[in-house]
Amino acid sequence: QVRLVESGGGSVQAGGSLRLACVASGYSVPHAWTAWVRQATGNEPEGVATITGGGVYRYYADSVKGRFTISQDNARNTVYLQMNNLTPEDTGMYYCAAARTIAARPLTAQNYNSWGQGTQVTVSS
Secondary structure, three states, rough: OOEEEEEEEEEEEOOOOOEEEEEOOOOHHHHHHHEEEEEEEOOOEEEEEEEEOOOOEEEEOOOOOOOOEEEEEHHEEEEEEEEOOHHHHOOOEEEEEEEOOOOOOOOOHHOOOOEEEOOEEEEEO
16 A cells, blocks of 8 residues: 655745655655645645656756755655745645656656645745
């Protein structure tokens, strides 16, 4: 049974940082695609970062390039999202999502068939 458990969310002022973690079980992070997808209230899901199983290739939404970094620790089967210089526009529920293969562009949320419960990120001005 695939399970993804996110942690690390919270409330922070603009300019602050948070580090999210996604602990995966039931699949191997090094042999899958793993993504962080966020959704603000009333908005469509937005893929913010994706990492390939080997960790060599990473993809970022334009809105977070230069501020967010996705990484993985294969020994812990965990994917991280380091978020720096946060802005109120980054507020939302952040989900970890995974797929063995993808059919669309890496940041497309519909690629992913396994999802965590999400962790809330709130950035105040």
